[in-house]
Amino acid sequence: MTQDAATVRNFLFAILAEGGPRLAGEWLSLQQRHADVTTGEDLRDEAETVLAALADGLRTDLSPEEVVSGHPPLRDALVGLSLRRARGGATPTATAMSTLALKEALLAAVMRQSADAQVHYDAAVLLNRLLDAAGVLTFSTYVQGREEIIRAQHDQMLELSTPVLRLWRHVVGVPLIGTLDTTRTQVVMNGLLEAIQAQEARVAIIDITGVPTVDTAVAQHLLQTADAVRLMGAECLLSGIRPPIAQTITRLGIDLSAITTRATLAGALADAIRLLEPPGSGPPRQAGARSHATG
The missing domain is CATH 1.10.490.10 (Globins)
Known part of the structure:
Protein backbone atom coordinates (compact mmCIF):
# COMPACT_ATOMS: atom_id res chain seq x y z
CA MET A 1 0.00 0.00 0.00
CA MET A 157 -45.56 -27.40 -4.92
CA LEU A 158 -44.34 -30.93 -5.59
CA GLU A 159 -45.40 -32.04 -2.13
CA LEU A 160 -48.79 -30.36 -2.50
CA SER A 161 -49.30 -31.92 -5.93
CA THR A 162 -48.60 -35.46 -4.68
CA PRO A 163 -50.71 -35.96 -1.54
CA VAL A 164 -50.77 -39.42 0.02
CA LEU A 165 -54.33 -40.32 1.09
CA ARG A 166 -55.68 -42.97 3.41
CA LEU A 167 -58.27 -44.78 1.28
CA TRP A 168 -59.14 -47.63 3.64
CA ARG A 169 -57.78 -49.22 6.74
CA HIS A 170 -54.25 -50.35 5.81
CA VAL A 171 -54.70 -48.88 2.31
CA VAL A 172 -53.03 -45.67 1.12
CA GLY A 173 -53.08 -44.04 -2.29
CA VAL A 174 -51.41 -41.25 -4.21
CA PRO A 175 -53.22 -39.60 -7.16
CA LEU A 176 -50.70 -38.32 -9.70
CA ILE A 177 -51.50 -35.36 -11.91
CA GLY A 178 -49.14 -34.02 -14.56
CA THR A 179 -45.71 -35.17 -15.69
CA LEU A 180 -43.78 -37.69 -13.63
CA ASP A 181 -40.04 -36.96 -13.72
CA THR A 182 -37.11 -38.10 -11.57
CA THR A 183 -37.48 -35.35 -8.98
CA ARG A 184 -41.20 -35.84 -8.57
CA THR A 185 -40.77 -39.61 -8.44
CA GLN A 186 -38.48 -39.18 -5.46
CA VAL A 187 -41.06 -36.97 -3.73
CA VAL A 188 -43.81 -39.51 -4.44
CA MET A 189 -41.66 -42.39 -3.25
CA ASN A 190 -40.64 -40.66 -0.02
CA GLY A 191 -44.19 -39.61 0.82
CA LEU A 192 -45.64 -43.01 -0.01
CA LEU A 193 -43.07 -44.96 2.00
CA GLU A 194 -43.48 -42.67 5.00
CA ALA A 195 -47.27 -43.09 4.83
CA ILE A 196 -46.92 -46.88 4.62
CA GLN A 197 -44.81 -46.88 7.76
CA ALA A 198 -46.93 -44.35 9.68
CA GLN A 199 -50.28 -45.98 8.86
CA GLU A 200 -49.06 -49.59 8.80
CA ALA A 201 -50.44 -49.86 5.27
CA ARG A 202 -50.43 -53.20 3.53
CA VAL A 203 -51.55 -51.94 0.12
CA ALA A 204 -50.47 -48.82 -1.76
CA ILE A 205 -52.34 -47.58 -4.82
CA ILE A 206 -50.71 -45.28 -7.38
CA ASP A 207 -53.37 -43.65 -9.54
CA ILE A 208 -52.14 -42.19 -12.86
CA THR A 209 -55.51 -41.05 -14.19
CA GLY A 210 -54.16 -37.50 -14.30
CA VAL A 211 -50.87 -38.40 -15.99
CA PRO A 212 -51.20 -37.35 -19.65
CA THR A 213 -48.81 -39.92 -21.10
CA VAL A 214 -46.64 -42.83 -20.03
CA ASP A 215 -43.33 -43.34 -21.78
CA THR A 216 -40.35 -45.54 -20.97
CA ALA A 217 -38.96 -43.09 -18.43
CA VAL A 218 -42.30 -42.75 -16.60
CA ALA A 219 -42.72 -46.53 -16.57
CA GLN A 220 -39.26 -46.92 -15.06
CA HIS A 221 -40.15 -44.43 -12.34
CA LEU A 222 -43.34 -46.34 -11.55
CA LEU A 223 -41.47 -49.64 -11.38
CA GLN A 224 -38.90 -48.16 -9.01
CA THR A 225 -41.66 -46.87 -6.75
CA ALA A 226 -43.41 -50.25 -6.79
CA ASP A 227 -40.15 -52.01 -5.87
CA ALA A 228 -39.66 -49.64 -2.94
CA VAL A 229 -43.24 -50.25 -1.77
CA ARG A 230 -42.71 -54.03 -1.83
CA LEU A 231 -39.50 -53.65 0.16
CA MET A 232 -41.66 -52.00 2.84
CA GLY A 233 -43.79 -55.15 2.95
CA ALA A 234 -46.81 -53.70 1.11
CA GLU A 235 -48.51 -54.60 -2.16
CA CYS A 236 -48.48 -51.96 -4.93
CA LEU A 237 -51.41 -51.48 -7.32
CA LEU A 238 -51.45 -49.16 -10.34
CA SER A 239 -54.76 -47.63 -11.41
CA GLY A 240 -55.85 -45.22 -14.13
CA ILE A 241 -54.74 -47.25 -17.14
CA ARG A 242 -56.89 -45.55 -19.79
CA PRO A 243 -57.15 -46.92 -23.36
CA PRO A 244 -54.63 -44.43 -24.85
CA ILE A 245 -52.17 -45.23 -22.04
CA ALA A 246 -52.62 -48.97 -22.59
CA GLN A 247 -52.01 -48.57 -26.32
CA THR A 248 -48.87 -46.49 -25.73
CA ILE A 249 -47.48 -49.02 -23.26
CA THR A 250 -48.13 -51.86 -25.71
CA ARG A 251 -46.65 -49.99 -28.66
CA LEU A 252 -43.46 -49.13 -26.73
CA GLY A 253 -43.10 -52.68 -25.42
CA ILE A 254 -43.05 -51.49 -21.81
CA ASP A 255 -43.27 -54.36 -19.33
CA LEU A 256 -45.48 -53.50 -16.35
CA SER A 257 -46.22 -57.12 -15.51
CA ALA A 258 -44.50 -56.69 -12.14
CA ILE A 259 -47.33 -54.35 -11.05
CA THR A 260 -51.02 -55.21 -10.73
CA THR A 261 -52.86 -52.70 -12.94
CA ARG A 262 -56.49 -51.61 -13.01
CA ALA A 263 -58.41 -49.26 -15.27
CA THR A 264 -59.93 -47.25 -12.43
CA LEU A 265 -59.16 -46.27 -8.86
CA ALA A 266 -62.39 -47.95 -7.77
CA GLY A 267 -61.20 -51.23 -9.27
CA ALA A 268 -57.83 -50.96 -7.54
CA LEU A 269 -59.51 -50.16 -4.21
CA ALA A 270 -61.77 -53.22 -4.58
CA ASP A 271 -58.67 -55.35 -5.19
CA ALA A 272 -56.97 -53.83 -2.18
CA ILE A 273 -59.90 -54.68 0.08
CA ARG A 274 -59.90 -58.28 -1.19
CA LEU A 275 -56.17 -58.52 -0.49
CA LEU A 276 -56.85 -57.50 3.12
CA GLU A 277 -59.56 -60.12 3.67
CA PRO A 278 -58.57 -63.07 5.86
CA PRO A 279 -58.26 -66.35 3.92
CA GLY A 280 -61.64 -68.04 3.44
CA SER A 281 -63.68 -64.98 4.29
CA GLY A 282 -66.34 -63.63 1.99
CA PRO A 283 -66.84 -60.10 0.73
CA PRO A 284 -67.53 -57.44 3.37
CA ARG A 285 -71.18 -57.31 4.44
CA GLN A 286 -72.97 -54.12 3.50
CA ALA A 287 -73.93 -51.86 6.36
CA GLY A 288 -77.45 -52.56 7.61
CA ALA A 289 -77.68 -55.97 5.94
CA ARG A 290 -79.58 -58.62 7.95
CA SER A 291 -78.80 -62.30 8.16
CA HIS A 292 -81.65 -64.76 7.66
CA ALA A 293 -81.72 -68.20 9.26
CA THR A 294 -82.51 -71.10 7.00
CA GLY A 295 -83.97 -74.29 8.01
Missing part, protein backbone atom coordinates in the same frame (compact mmCIF):
# COMPACT_ATOMS: atom_id res chain seq x y z
CA THR A 2 1.47 3.37 -1.00
CA GLN A 3 1.37 6.41 1.25
CA ASP A 4 -1.12 8.15 -1.08
CA ALA A 5 -3.43 5.13 -0.97
CA ALA A 6 -3.14 4.99 2.81
CA THR A 7 -3.96 8.69 3.03
CA VAL A 8 -7.09 8.28 0.93
CA ARG A 9 -8.21 5.30 2.99
CA ASN A 10 -7.67 7.21 6.23
CA PHE A 11 -9.63 10.12 4.77
CA LEU A 12 -12.58 7.88 3.94
CA PHE A 13 -12.35 6.15 7.29
CA ALA A 14 -12.63 9.50 9.06
CA ILE A 15 -15.73 10.38 7.01
CA LEU A 16 -17.36 7.07 7.89
CA ALA A 17 -16.37 7.20 11.54
CA GLU A 18 -17.47 10.78 12.14
CA GLY A 19 -20.55 10.92 9.96
CA GLY A 20 -22.01 7.43 10.43
CA PRO A 21 -25.56 8.37 11.55
CA ARG A 22 -25.84 11.19 8.99
CA LEU A 23 -24.52 8.96 6.20
CA ALA A 24 -26.95 6.23 7.17
CA GLY A 25 -29.85 8.67 6.91
CA GLU A 26 -28.68 10.01 3.55
CA TRP A 27 -28.19 6.49 2.22
CA LEU A 28 -31.71 5.49 3.27
CA SER A 29 -33.16 8.63 1.65
CA LEU A 30 -31.39 7.81 -1.60
CA GLN A 31 -32.65 4.23 -1.45
CA GLN A 32 -36.18 5.53 -1.04
CA ARG A 33 -35.71 7.71 -4.09
CA HIS A 34 -33.90 5.26 -6.39
CA ALA A 35 -34.70 1.77 -5.10
CA ASP A 36 -38.25 2.22 -3.75
CA VAL A 37 -37.22 1.10 -0.26
CA THR A 38 -39.44 1.84 2.73
CA THR A 39 -37.42 3.10 5.68
CA GLY A 40 -37.68 1.69 9.19
CA GLU A 41 -35.60 0.99 12.26
CA ASP A 42 -34.46 -2.34 10.85
CA LEU A 43 -33.22 -0.69 7.66
CA ARG A 44 -31.44 2.05 9.63
CA ASP A 45 -29.71 -0.62 11.71
CA GLU A 46 -28.80 -2.41 8.48
CA ALA A 47 -27.33 0.78 6.99
CA GLU A 48 -25.33 1.60 10.11
CA THR A 49 -23.99 -1.98 10.25
CA VAL A 50 -22.79 -1.83 6.63
CA LEU A 51 -21.15 1.58 7.13
CA ALA A 52 -19.40 0.50 10.35
CA ALA A 53 -18.13 -2.68 8.65
CA LEU A 54 -16.91 -0.65 5.67
CA ALA A 55 -15.03 1.73 7.96
CA ASP A 56 -13.50 -1.19 9.81
CA GLY A 57 -12.44 -2.79 6.52
CA LEU A 58 -10.61 0.37 5.44
CA ARG A 59 -8.29 -0.02 8.44
CA THR A 60 -7.03 -3.39 7.15
CA ASP A 61 -4.22 -4.04 4.66
CA LEU A 62 -6.62 -5.73 2.24
CA SER A 63 -7.07 -4.38 -1.27
CA PRO A 64 -10.44 -2.63 -1.94
CA GLU A 65 -11.82 -5.74 -3.65
CA GLU A 66 -10.54 -7.97 -0.84
CA VAL A 67 -12.11 -5.71 1.78
CA VAL A 68 -15.51 -6.70 0.37
CA SER A 69 -14.84 -10.40 -0.11
CA GLY A 70 -12.28 -11.07 2.62
CA HIS A 71 -13.35 -8.88 5.54
CA PRO A 72 -16.03 -10.99 7.29
CA PRO A 73 -18.02 -8.17 8.96
CA LEU A 74 -18.48 -6.31 5.67
CA ARG A 75 -19.09 -9.43 3.59
CA ASP A 76 -21.67 -10.72 6.08
CA ALA A 77 -23.42 -7.33 6.26
CA LEU A 78 -23.69 -7.10 2.46
CA VAL A 79 -24.82 -10.72 2.10
CA GLY A 80 -27.46 -10.17 4.78
CA LEU A 81 -28.68 -7.02 3.04
CA SER A 82 -29.01 -8.81 -0.30
CA LEU A 83 -30.74 -11.89 1.11
CA ARG A 84 -33.27 -9.75 2.95
CA ARG A 85 -34.01 -7.92 -0.29
CA ALA A 86 -34.40 -11.22 -2.17
CA ARG A 87 -36.70 -12.74 0.47
CA GLY A 88 -38.69 -9.54 0.65
CA GLY A 89 -39.48 -9.70 -3.06
CA ALA A 90 -37.28 -6.78 -4.15
CA THR A 91 -36.15 -6.75 -7.77
CA PRO A 92 -32.50 -7.22 -8.80
CA THR A 93 -32.50 -3.62 -10.04
CA ALA A 94 -33.66 -2.31 -6.66
CA THR A 95 -30.96 -4.32 -4.90
CA ALA A 96 -28.26 -2.98 -7.22
CA MET A 97 -29.57 0.57 -6.78
CA SER A 98 -29.19 0.22 -3.02
CA THR A 99 -25.45 -0.28 -3.46
CA LEU A 100 -25.18 2.54 -5.99
CA ALA A 101 -27.04 4.82 -3.57
CA LEU A 102 -24.33 4.17 -0.98
CA LYS A 103 -21.70 5.28 -3.49
CA GLU A 104 -23.66 8.47 -4.16
CA ALA A 105 -23.99 9.22 -0.43
CA LEU A 106 -20.28 8.69 0.19
CA LEU A 107 -19.22 10.81 -2.79
CA ALA A 108 -21.42 13.64 -1.52
CA ALA A 109 -19.75 13.35 1.89
CA VAL A 110 -16.31 13.54 0.24
CA MET A 111 -17.36 16.73 -1.57
CA ARG A 112 -18.50 18.28 1.70
CA GLN A 113 -15.34 17.32 3.55
CA SER A 114 -12.76 18.57 1.04
CA ALA A 115 -12.53 21.08 -1.80
CA ASP A 116 -9.38 19.48 -3.26
CA ALA A 117 -10.07 18.06 -6.74
CA GLN A 118 -7.27 15.51 -6.40
CA VAL A 119 -8.77 14.24 -3.16
CA HIS A 120 -12.14 13.97 -4.89
CA TYR A 121 -10.60 11.96 -7.71
CA ASP A 122 -8.58 9.62 -5.47
CA ALA A 123 -11.55 9.05 -3.16
CA ALA A 124 -13.86 8.39 -6.12
CA VAL A 125 -11.46 5.80 -7.56
CA LEU A 126 -11.25 3.99 -4.22
CA LEU A 127 -15.00 4.13 -3.66
CA ASN A 128 -15.63 2.78 -7.16
CA ARG A 129 -13.36 -0.19 -6.50
CA LEU A 130 -14.97 -0.85 -3.12
CA LEU A 131 -18.58 -0.46 -4.07
CA ASP A 132 -18.34 -2.06 -7.50
CA ALA A 133 -17.06 -5.16 -5.72
CA ALA A 134 -19.89 -4.75 -3.20
CA GLY A 135 -22.39 -4.52 -6.06
CA VAL A 136 -21.11 -7.76 -7.59
CA LEU A 137 -21.35 -9.52 -4.22
CA THR A 138 -24.86 -8.28 -3.46
CA PHE A 139 -26.12 -9.15 -6.96
CA SER A 140 -24.67 -12.68 -6.92
CA THR A 141 -26.04 -13.21 -3.41
CA TYR A 142 -29.44 -11.95 -4.53
CA VAL A 143 -29.48 -14.42 -7.43
CA GLN A 144 -28.52 -17.31 -5.14
CA GLY A 145 -31.15 -16.26 -2.62
CA ARG A 146 -33.88 -16.11 -5.26
CA GLU A 147 -32.83 -19.50 -6.62
CA GLU A 148 -33.12 -20.98 -3.12
CA ILE A 149 -36.57 -19.47 -2.74
CA ILE A 150 -37.65 -20.82 -6.13
CA ARG A 151 -36.31 -24.28 -5.27
CA ALA A 152 -38.12 -24.24 -1.93
CA GLN A 153 -41.36 -23.15 -3.58
CA HIS A 154 -40.93 -25.83 -6.24
CA ASP A 155 -40.43 -28.50 -3.57
CA GLN A 156 -43.52 -27.29 -1.73
Whole structure:
Protein backbone atom coordinates (compact mmCIF):
# COMPACT_ATOMS: atom_id res chain seq x y z
CA MET A 1 0.00 0.00 0.00
CA THR A 2 1.47 3.37 -1.00
CA GLN A 3 1.37 6.41 1.25
CA ASP A 4 -1.12 8.15 -1.08
CA ALA A 5 -3.43 5.13 -0.97
CA ALA A 6 -3.14 4.99 2.81
CA THR A 7 -3.96 8.69 3.03
CA VAL A 8 -7.09 8.28 0.93
CA ARG A 9 -8.21 5.30 2.99
CA ASN A 10 -7.67 7.21 6.23
CA PHE A 11 -9.63 10.12 4.77
CA LEU A 12 -12.58 7.88 3.94
CA PHE A 13 -12.35 6.15 7.29
CA ALA A 14 -12.63 9.50 9.06
CA ILE A 15 -15.73 10.38 7.01
CA LEU A 16 -17.36 7.07 7.89
CA ALA A 17 -16.37 7.20 11.54
CA GLU A 18 -17.47 10.78 12.14
CA GLY A 19 -20.55 10.92 9.96
CA GLY A 20 -22.01 7.43 10.43
CA PRO A 21 -25.56 8.37 11.55
CA ARG A 22 -25.84 11.19 8.99
CA LEU A 23 -24.52 8.96 6.20
CA ALA A 24 -26.95 6.23 7.17
CA GLY A 25 -29.85 8.67 6.91
CA GLU A 26 -28.68 10.01 3.55
CA TRP A 27 -28.19 6.49 2.22
CA LEU A 28 -31.71 5.49 3.27
CA SER A 29 -33.16 8.63 1.65
CA LEU A 30 -31.39 7.81 -1.60
CA GLN A 31 -32.65 4.23 -1.45
CA GLN A 32 -36.18 5.53 -1.04
CA ARG A 33 -35.71 7.71 -4.09
CA HIS A 34 -33.90 5.26 -6.39
CA ALA A 35 -34.70 1.77 -5.10
CA ASP A 36 -38.25 2.22 -3.75
CA VAL A 37 -37.22 1.10 -0.26
CA THR A 38 -39.44 1.84 2.73
CA THR A 39 -37.42 3.10 5.68
CA GLY A 40 -37.68 1.69 9.19
CA GLU A 41 -35.60 0.99 12.26
CA ASP A 42 -34.46 -2.34 10.85
CA LEU A 43 -33.22 -0.69 7.66
CA ARG A 44 -31.44 2.05 9.63
CA ASP A 45 -29.71 -0.62 11.71
CA GLU A 46 -28.80 -2.41 8.48
CA ALA A 47 -27.33 0.78 6.99
CA GLU A 48 -25.33 1.60 10.11
CA THR A 49 -23.99 -1.98 10.25
CA VAL A 50 -22.79 -1.83 6.63
CA LEU A 51 -21.15 1.58 7.13
CA ALA A 52 -19.40 0.50 10.35
CA ALA A 53 -18.13 -2.68 8.65
CA LEU A 54 -16.91 -0.65 5.67
CA ALA A 55 -15.03 1.73 7.96
CA ASP A 56 -13.50 -1.19 9.81
CA GLY A 57 -12.44 -2.79 6.52
CA LEU A 58 -10.61 0.37 5.44
CA ARG A 59 -8.29 -0.02 8.44
CA THR A 60 -7.03 -3.39 7.15
CA ASP A 61 -4.22 -4.04 4.66
CA LEU A 62 -6.62 -5.73 2.24
CA SER A 63 -7.07 -4.38 -1.27
CA PRO A 64 -10.44 -2.63 -1.94
CA GLU A 65 -11.82 -5.74 -3.65
CA GLU A 66 -10.54 -7.97 -0.84
CA VAL A 67 -12.11 -5.71 1.78
CA VAL A 68 -15.51 -6.70 0.37
CA SER A 69 -14.84 -10.40 -0.11
CA GLY A 70 -12.28 -11.07 2.62
CA HIS A 71 -13.35 -8.88 5.54
CA PRO A 72 -16.03 -10.99 7.29
CA PRO A 73 -18.02 -8.17 8.96
CA LEU A 74 -18.48 -6.31 5.67
CA ARG A 75 -19.09 -9.43 3.59
CA ASP A 76 -21.67 -10.72 6.08
CA ALA A 77 -23.42 -7.33 6.26
CA LEU A 78 -23.69 -7.10 2.46
CA VAL A 79 -24.82 -10.72 2.10
CA GLY A 80 -27.46 -10.17 4.78
CA LEU A 81 -28.68 -7.02 3.04
CA SER A 82 -29.01 -8.81 -0.30
CA LEU A 83 -30.74 -11.89 1.11
CA ARG A 84 -33.27 -9.75 2.95
CA ARG A 85 -34.01 -7.92 -0.29
CA ALA A 86 -34.40 -11.22 -2.17
CA ARG A 87 -36.70 -12.74 0.47
CA GLY A 88 -38.69 -9.54 0.65
CA GLY A 89 -39.48 -9.70 -3.06
CA ALA A 90 -37.28 -6.78 -4.15
CA THR A 91 -36.15 -6.75 -7.77
CA PRO A 92 -32.50 -7.22 -8.80
CA THR A 93 -32.50 -3.62 -10.04
CA ALA A 94 -33.66 -2.31 -6.66
CA THR A 95 -30.96 -4.32 -4.90
CA ALA A 96 -28.26 -2.98 -7.22
CA MET A 97 -29.57 0.57 -6.78
CA SER A 98 -29.19 0.22 -3.02
CA THR A 99 -25.45 -0.28 -3.46
CA LEU A 100 -25.18 2.54 -5.99
CA ALA A 101 -27.04 4.82 -3.57
CA LEU A 102 -24.33 4.17 -0.98
CA LYS A 103 -21.70 5.28 -3.49
CA GLU A 104 -23.66 8.47 -4.16
CA ALA A 105 -23.99 9.22 -0.43
CA LEU A 106 -20.28 8.69 0.19
CA LEU A 107 -19.22 10.81 -2.79
CA ALA A 108 -21.42 13.64 -1.52
CA ALA A 109 -19.75 13.35 1.89
CA VAL A 110 -16.31 13.54 0.24
CA MET A 111 -17.36 16.73 -1.57
CA ARG A 112 -18.50 18.28 1.70
CA GLN A 113 -15.34 17.32 3.55
CA SER A 114 -12.76 18.57 1.04
CA ALA A 115 -12.53 21.08 -1.80
CA ASP A 116 -9.38 19.48 -3.26
CA ALA A 117 -10.07 18.06 -6.74
CA GLN A 118 -7.27 15.51 -6.40
CA VAL A 119 -8.77 14.24 -3.16
CA HIS A 120 -12.14 13.97 -4.89
CA TYR A 121 -10.60 11.96 -7.71
CA ASP A 122 -8.58 9.62 -5.47
CA ALA A 123 -11.55 9.05 -3.16
CA ALA A 124 -13.86 8.39 -6.12
CA VAL A 125 -11.46 5.80 -7.56
CA LEU A 126 -11.25 3.99 -4.22
CA LEU A 127 -15.00 4.13 -3.66
CA ASN A 128 -15.63 2.78 -7.16
CA ARG A 129 -13.36 -0.19 -6.50
CA LEU A 130 -14.97 -0.85 -3.12
CA LEU A 131 -18.58 -0.46 -4.07
CA ASP A 132 -18.34 -2.06 -7.50
CA ALA A 133 -17.06 -5.16 -5.72
CA ALA A 134 -19.89 -4.75 -3.20
CA GLY A 135 -22.39 -4.52 -6.06
CA VAL A 136 -21.11 -7.76 -7.59
CA LEU A 137 -21.35 -9.52 -4.22
CA THR A 138 -24.86 -8.28 -3.46
CA PHE A 139 -26.12 -9.15 -6.96
CA SER A 140 -24.67 -12.68 -6.92
CA THR A 141 -26.04 -13.21 -3.41
CA TYR A 142 -29.44 -11.95 -4.53
CA VAL A 143 -29.48 -14.42 -7.43
CA GLN A 144 -28.52 -17.31 -5.14
CA GLY A 145 -31.15 -16.26 -2.62
CA ARG A 146 -33.88 -16.11 -5.26
CA GLU A 147 -32.83 -19.50 -6.62
CA GLU A 148 -33.12 -20.98 -3.12
CA ILE A 149 -36.57 -19.47 -2.74
CA ILE A 150 -37.65 -20.82 -6.13
CA ARG A 151 -36.31 -24.28 -5.27
CA ALA A 152 -38.12 -24.24 -1.93
CA GLN A 153 -41.36 -23.15 -3.58
CA HIS A 154 -40.93 -25.83 -6.24
CA ASP A 155 -40.43 -28.50 -3.57
CA GLN A 156 -43.52 -27.29 -1.73
CA MET A 157 -45.56 -27.40 -4.92
CA LEU A 158 -44.34 -30.93 -5.59
CA GLU A 159 -45.40 -32.04 -2.13
CA LEU A 160 -48.79 -30.36 -2.50
CA SER A 161 -49.30 -31.92 -5.93
CA THR A 162 -48.60 -35.46 -4.68
CA PRO A 163 -50.71 -35.96 -1.54
CA VAL A 164 -50.77 -39.42 0.02
CA LEU A 165 -54.33 -40.32 1.09
CA ARG A 166 -55.68 -42.97 3.41
CA LEU A 167 -58.27 -44.78 1.28
CA TRP A 168 -59.14 -47.63 3.64
CA ARG A 169 -57.78 -49.22 6.74
CA HIS A 170 -54.25 -50.35 5.81
CA VAL A 171 -54.70 -48.88 2.31
CA VAL A 172 -53.03 -45.67 1.12
CA GLY A 173 -53.08 -44.04 -2.29
CA VAL A 174 -51.41 -41.25 -4.21
CA PRO A 175 -53.22 -39.60 -7.16
CA LEU A 176 -50.70 -38.32 -9.70
CA ILE A 177 -51.50 -35.36 -11.91
CA GLY A 178 -49.14 -34.02 -14.56
CA THR A 179 -45.71 -35.17 -15.69
CA LEU A 180 -43.78 -37.69 -13.63
CA ASP A 181 -40.04 -36.96 -13.72
CA THR A 182 -37.11 -38.10 -11.57
CA THR A 183 -37.48 -35.35 -8.98
CA ARG A 184 -41.20 -35.84 -8.57
CA THR A 185 -40.77 -39.61 -8.44
CA GLN A 186 -38.48 -39.18 -5.46
CA VAL A 187 -41.06 -36.97 -3.73
CA VAL A 188 -43.81 -39.51 -4.44
CA MET A 189 -41.66 -42.39 -3.25
CA ASN A 190 -40.64 -40.66 -0.02
CA GLY A 191 -44.19 -39.61 0.82
CA LEU A 192 -45.64 -43.01 -0.01
CA LEU A 193 -43.07 -44.96 2.00
CA GLU A 194 -43.48 -42.67 5.00
CA ALA A 195 -47.27 -43.09 4.83
CA ILE A 196 -46.92 -46.88 4.62
CA GLN A 197 -44.81 -46.88 7.76
CA ALA A 198 -46.93 -44.35 9.68
CA GLN A 199 -50.28 -45.98 8.86
CA GLU A 200 -49.06 -49.59 8.80
CA ALA A 201 -50.44 -49.86 5.27
CA ARG A 202 -50.43 -53.20 3.53
CA VAL A 203 -51.55 -51.94 0.12
CA ALA A 204 -50.47 -48.82 -1.76
CA ILE A 205 -52.34 -47.58 -4.82
CA ILE A 206 -50.71 -45.28 -7.38
CA ASP A 207 -53.37 -43.65 -9.54
CA ILE A 208 -52.14 -42.19 -12.86
CA THR A 209 -55.51 -41.05 -14.19
CA GLY A 210 -54.16 -37.50 -14.30
CA VAL A 211 -50.87 -38.40 -15.99
CA PRO A 212 -51.20 -37.35 -19.65
CA THR A 213 -48.81 -39.92 -21.10
CA VAL A 214 -46.64 -42.83 -20.03
CA ASP A 215 -43.33 -43.34 -21.78
CA THR A 216 -40.35 -45.54 -20.97
CA ALA A 217 -38.96 -43.09 -18.43
CA VAL A 218 -42.30 -42.75 -16.60
CA ALA A 219 -42.72 -46.53 -16.57
CA GLN A 220 -39.26 -46.92 -15.06
CA HIS A 221 -40.15 -44.43 -12.34
CA LEU A 222 -43.34 -46.34 -11.55
CA LEU A 223 -41.47 -49.64 -11.38
CA GLN A 224 -38.90 -48.16 -9.01
CA THR A 225 -41.66 -46.87 -6.75
CA ALA A 226 -43.41 -50.25 -6.79
CA ASP A 227 -40.15 -52.01 -5.87
CA ALA A 228 -39.66 -49.64 -2.94
CA VAL A 229 -43.24 -50.25 -1.77
CA ARG A 230 -42.71 -54.03 -1.83
CA LEU A 231 -39.50 -53.65 0.16
CA MET A 232 -41.66 -52.00 2.84
CA GLY A 233 -43.79 -55.15 2.95
CA ALA A 234 -46.81 -53.70 1.11
CA GLU A 235 -48.51 -54.60 -2.16
CA CYS A 236 -48.48 -51.96 -4.93
CA LEU A 237 -51.41 -51.48 -7.32
CA LEU A 238 -51.45 -49.16 -10.34
CA SER A 239 -54.76 -47.63 -11.41
CA GLY A 240 -55.85 -45.22 -14.13
CA ILE A 241 -54.74 -47.25 -17.14
CA ARG A 242 -56.89 -45.55 -19.79
CA PRO A 243 -57.15 -46.92 -23.36
CA PRO A 244 -54.63 -44.43 -24.85
CA ILE A 245 -52.17 -45.23 -22.04
CA ALA A 246 -52.62 -48.97 -22.59
CA GLN A 247 -52.01 -48.57 -26.32
CA THR A 248 -48.87 -46.49 -25.73
CA ILE A 249 -47.48 -49.02 -23.26
CA THR A 250 -48.13 -51.86 -25.71
CA ARG A 251 -46.65 -49.99 -28.66
CA LEU A 252 -43.46 -49.13 -26.73
CA GLY A 253 -43.10 -52.68 -25.42
CA ILE A 254 -43.05 -51.49 -21.81
CA ASP A 255 -43.27 -54.36 -19.33
CA LEU A 256 -45.48 -53.50 -16.35
CA SER A 257 -46.22 -57.12 -15.51
CA ALA A 258 -44.50 -56.69 -12.14
CA ILE A 259 -47.33 -54.35 -11.05
CA THR A 260 -51.02 -55.21 -10.73
CA THR A 261 -52.86 -52.70 -12.94
CA ARG A 262 -56.49 -51.61 -13.01
CA ALA A 263 -58.41 -49.26 -15.27
CA THR A 264 -59.93 -47.25 -12.43
CA LEU A 265 -59.16 -46.27 -8.86
CA ALA A 266 -62.39 -47.95 -7.77
CA GLY A 267 -61.20 -51.23 -9.27
CA ALA A 268 -57.83 -50.96 -7.54
CA LEU A 269 -59.51 -50.16 -4.21
CA ALA A 270 -61.77 -53.22 -4.58
CA ASP A 271 -58.67 -55.35 -5.19
CA ALA A 272 -56.97 -53.83 -2.18
CA ILE A 273 -59.90 -54.68 0.08
CA ARG A 274 -59.90 -58.28 -1.19
CA LEU A 275 -56.17 -58.52 -0.49
CA LEU A 276 -56.85 -57.50 3.12
CA GLU A 277 -59.56 -60.12 3.67
CA PRO A 278 -58.57 -63.07 5.86
CA PRO A 279 -58.26 -66.35 3.92
CA GLY A 280 -61.64 -68.04 3.44
CA SER A 281 -63.68 -64.98 4.29
CA GLY A 282 -66.34 -63.63 1.99
CA PRO A 283 -66.84 -60.10 0.73
CA PRO A 284 -67.53 -57.44 3.37
CA ARG A 285 -71.18 -57.31 4.44
CA GLN A 286 -72.97 -54.12 3.50
CA ALA A 287 -73.93 -51.86 6.36
CA GLY A 288 -77.45 -52.56 7.61
CA ALA A 289 -77.68 -55.97 5.94
CA ARG A 290 -79.58 -58.62 7.95
CA SER A 291 -78.80 -62.30 8.16
CA HIS A 292 -81.65 -64.76 7.66
CA ALA A 293 -81.72 -68.20 9.26
CA THR A 294 -82.51 -71.10 7.00
CA GLY A 295 -83.97 -74.29 8.01
